[in-house]
Amino acid sequence: MYVTPPMQSNPRPAAGPPWWLVIGPAFAALIGLFLLTVIYRFNGRSFLQIELGLSSQSLLLSGLVAYLVAAALAFPAGLLPGARFPTSVTVPAICLMLLGVLLIAFVPSTGLLLLGRVLSGLGAGAAIGVTVALIRRLRAGRGVAAAVTTGLGVLALVIAPFLGGLVSDALGFRLVYLLAALFMVIALIVAAVIGIVALASAKPPVQPMPYGVPHRPQGPPYV
Numbered sequence: 001m002y003v004t005p006p007m008q009s010n011p012r013p014a015a016g017p018p019w020w021l022v023i024g025p026a027f028a029a030l031i032g033l034f035l036l037t038v039i040y041r042f043n044g045r046s047f048l049q050i051e052l053g054l055s056s057q058s059l060l061l062s063g064l065v066a067y068l069v070a071a072a073l074a075f076p077a078g079l080l081p082g083a084r085f086p087t088s089v090t091v092p093a094i095c096l097m098l099l100g101v102l103l104i105a106f107v108p109s110t111g112l113l114l115l116g117r118v119l120s121g122l123g124a125g126a127a128i129g130v131t132v133a134l135i136r137r138l139r140a141g142r143g144v145a146a147a148v149t150t151g152l153g154v155l156a157l158v159i160a161p162f163l164g165g166l167v168s169d170a171l172g173f174r175l176v177y178l179l180a181a182l183f184m185v186i187a188l189i190v191a192a193v194i195g196i197v198a199l200a201s202a203k204p205p206v207q208p209m210p211y212g213v214p215h216r217p218q219g220p221p222y223v
Contacts, residue, residue, distance in 0.1 A: 017083065017134050019141055021198060024191030025082070025090040025130035026149050031183055032071070032097060032124025034156040038176060039063040041165035047173035052110055062114045070121030071128070078129020083137045086130050087195030087223055093130070094191060097123030098184045105177035199223050 039048055039059065049059050074093075082089050100119030107113045135145050167176045 017086070017137055018198075019138060019145060021086055021194060022131060022134045022138075022145060022149070024187065024194045025078075025086055025093075025127050025134065026152075027187040027190055028090060028094050028097065028127035028184070029124065029131045029149075030152055030156045031180060031187060032120070032127055033153045034160045035097070035101065035120055035124065035180060036064070036067055036071075036160070037157050038160040038164040038180075040161045041168075042161050043165070046161075046164070047168040048104075048113075051173065052107070052113060054110065058110065062110060063117055066114055067117045067121035067124075070118045071125030074122040074125030075129045078126035078131075079133050080129075082126075082130030082133035085223060086134055087191060087198065089126055089130050090191045091188065091195070093123040093126035094184055094188045095123070096120070097127070098181055098188070101177045101181045101184065105174045105181065195223055 040046055045056075046059075048054075048063075049056075054062070078089050078093065097120050100116040100121075100123065103112050103116035103119065107116060131149060135142060135149065138145055164173070164176045167173075167179070
């Protein structure tokens with residue numbers, strides 16, 4: 001009597017994302033952290049505050065609180081799907097940041113300032129979420145990636161008021177946001193190129209099935 005041998009499964013741990021996938025969202029996240037504090041300056045009122053006639057309380061609410069609330073709301077949207085679909089989340093996040101920054105660069109009123117900060121905060125929160133999700137799933141170099149990204153993030157927060165003040169003193173506060181928009185375009189290109197490379201180089205593993213029939217999962221990972 002022939003007895004069918006039991007199916008044997010040899011589960012393998014899921015491979016983590018390659019380290020270079022972190023570059024795109026991390027770049028966008030650093031720009032987002034820079035934008036968080038660039039509205040302030042160390043030695044007095046910022047040019048944005050003076051030109052728009054904002055009080056310190058209005059700048060705090062429209063510039064800082066709105067940004068932080070939007071980033072906190074968007075963070076889970078980047079964290080949850082970010083490790084699996086980093087490019088699909090990062091590219092729209094950068095587009096939101098870019099739109100918000102352009103609104104601020106040409107802002108004629110405090111209402112558009114608030115809208116620009118909300119859009120920028122949403123994009124920054126999603127980009128930070130993707131960065132955290134990817135670093136958490138790295139198989140090697142996780143500690144180094146976390147330390148480097150955190151250090152650069154703190155540096156961006158601290159240096160933003162200083163650099164923003166220098167540029168504003170020389171050429172006006174609008175140029176600060178136009179330069180930020182330029183870096184966002186670069187980040188968008190970087191994220192898109194890395195996504196294309198990940199799509200082209202993805203090779204899903206072949207899963208053995210009973211009776212020697214291979215099964216190849218559909219869809220490339222990390223796109």
